[in-house]
Amino acid sequence: MPRAVVRAVRHRVLRHYRSRRTCPTNTLVHEPHPYARALGLFAVVLTGAWLGLLIVGSVRTPVGPMDTSMTLRPSLTGGTKINVSPLGALELDSHTAPVRLDVDVDQLDPVRAQALVKHPERLAGLQDEITQDVADGTRELALRSCVAVVSGAAALGLAVYRRPRRALASGGLALVLLAASGASAYATWNPKSVLEPRFSGLLSSAPSVVGNARSIVSEFDVYQKELALLVTNVTKLYEATSTLPTYQPDPATMRVLHVSDIHLNPAAWQIIRSLVEQYRIDVIIDSGDTMDHGTAAENGFLDPIADLGAPYVWVRGNHDSKVTQRYLERLRNVHVLDGGRAVTVGGLRVAGTGDPQFTPDRSVVTQGDDAERAAGLRLSAALHAQRRAGTPVDIAVAHNPVAARETDGRVPLVLAGHVHHRKTEVLPRGTRLKIEGSTGGGGLRAVQNDEPEKVRASVLYLDRDTRHLQAWDEITLGGLGLTTAEVSRHIPDENRPGAPSPAPSPTPSR
Missing domain, CATH: 1.20.5 (Single alpha-helices involved in coiled-coils or other helix-helix interfaces)
Structure with a gap:
């Protein structure tokens, strides 16, 4: 062929x-079914867009004196979440869309905060400045989010399909989905959501701190000024404590820092830490009301106590619950006193009792001063037993001055708080009662006061051999929006030249 x-x-x-x-x-x-191909492409687009937002979809932007991070996240319900570490978070039902806006308040910028401190006239325009900052940050976030979802979806599409046309289709579909989500958020935008926020963490106490949300809106000018002062307050307090005059005691002097009624003010820990360092404090004694509501959500607020630089002796206040007490008992370097329990810390013998009433619990009827006196009598009996056992107590601690007064004659010095103002008096049988003000400046609730409440603490100087009170310094810092700092020295009459130093004589058991 x-x-x-x-x-x-x-x-x-x-x-x-x-x-x-x-x-x-x-x-x-x-060949796969067209529906299967569509579902696969949709999964690739969603995954790539999410990865893009996760990697490059965040924007850091200043809002007033604060540094914040804004991010869009996939969500089934939408809304806005504002994280204020370490206080907690608040959530707003601001919109309904498959994306949620996360705002993380990172830190207070000291330079911008100092500018507000030095130029108070700028507070008048703080609202407009914050509004402009938020608008600029939102625009930048929208642009970056578009780039993030398109890049992420296109990159993943190219990796999966290995075809440029499929990759471009993935990026385009991602952009369309983001635009649709933005349109949905715009159409369902609810500006009234700020009236009904959901709080978590320490911010769960915010409704009772700042009052009814509608009153905030109706009196926004007032709250605007208070908020502007609040965000600069921490910087001012740090500055004030760092410039206090230091005391140089001789080696025979013990130094005790008395604090009270912190009421959830985070600035208190830095103030205490600064005082411990400057005054070389041997022991810190807290006479209670460290919390506001005594809930488990507030417990994380207590964690800095373990690293304040000195042993921490604590008694329960009427705003501190048994939940609070059990949490503190597990913390390192903390000594919890209750029921007349006595401990020796740094060579100092201290006994105390917790407040018998937990007033945030509205299901229990408070018994008033009668319950406080009963607790004070139990503490007095414990002090008497300690003396008979040959281990006399140097300092007694109770939260309420009514309870503290019942220890008269049993101990040279008794410490209390509760009333948010200072008072020192010698009781009829010779015991000196020292009532401390609020080391937290009234706590977060201070924004409700007509006048800012001052921050107060005292440094007590005791003879290391006799444990007698030699002198004390009363430290007073300006409260919300103020920058004053004052230290006043006080010497007991019996320690003045030529005066005897009598100790309170024991009295029969009551």
């Missing part, structure tokens, strides 16, 4: 074989 005929037959056979391989009715490789 001629070679030309053979080549022609072979060519026809090969063409027939190739046509059968590519024929849809005789395909050897099954």
Whole structure:
């Protein structure tokens, strides 16, 4: 057979074989169903867009004196979440869309805060400045989010399909989905959501701190000024404590820092830490009301106590619950006193009792001063027992001055708080009662006062051998929006030149 005929037959056979391989009715490789292809593309687009937002979709932007991070996150319900570490978070039902706006308040910028401190006239325009900052940050976030979702979806599409056209289709679909989400958020925007926020963490006490949300809106000018002062207050307090005059006691002097009624003010820990360092404090004594509501959600607020630089002796106040007490008992470097329990800390013998009433619990009727006196009598009996056992107590501690007064004659010095103002008096049987003000400046609730409440603490100097009070310094810092700092020295009359130093005489058990 001629070679030309053979080549022609072979060519026809090969063409027939190739046509059968590519024929849809005789395909050897099954193509996926169009719905399956669409679902796969949709999954690739969503995954790539989410990864893009996660990696590059965050914007850092200043809002007033604060540094914040804004991010869009996929969500089934939408809304806005504002994280204020370490205080907690608040959530707003601001919109309904498959994306949520997360705002993280990172830190207070000291430079911008100091500018407000030095130029108070800028507070008048703080609202407009914050509004402009938020608007600028939102625009930048929208642009970056578009780039993030398109880049993420296109990159993942290219990795999965290995075809540029599919990658471009993935990026385009991601952009369309983001635009649709933005349109949905805009259409469902609810500006009244600020009236009904949901709080978590320490901010769960915010409704009772700042009052009814509608009153905030109706009196926004007042709250605007208070908020502007609040965000600079921490910086001012740090500055004030760092410039206090230091006392150089001789080696025979013990130094005790008395604090009270912190009421959830985070600035108190830095103030205490600064005083411990400057005054070389041996022991810190807290006469209670460290919390506001005594809930488990507030417990994380107590964690800095373990690292304040000195042993921490604590008694329960009427705003501190048994939940609070059990949490503190597990913290390192903390000594919890209750029921007249006595401990020796740094060579000092201290006994105390917790407040018998937990007033945030509205299901229990408070018994008033009668319950406080009963608790004070139990503490007095414990002090008497300690003396008879040969281990006399140097300092007694109770939260309420009513309870503290019942220890008269049993101990040289008794410490209390509760009333948010200072008072020192010698009781009829010789015991000195020292009532401390609020080391937290009234706590977060201070924004409700007409006048800012001052921050107060005292440093007590005791003879290391006799444990008698030699002198004390009353430290007073300006409260909300103020920058004053004052230290006043006080010396007991019996320690003045030429005066005897009598100790209170024991009295029969009551």
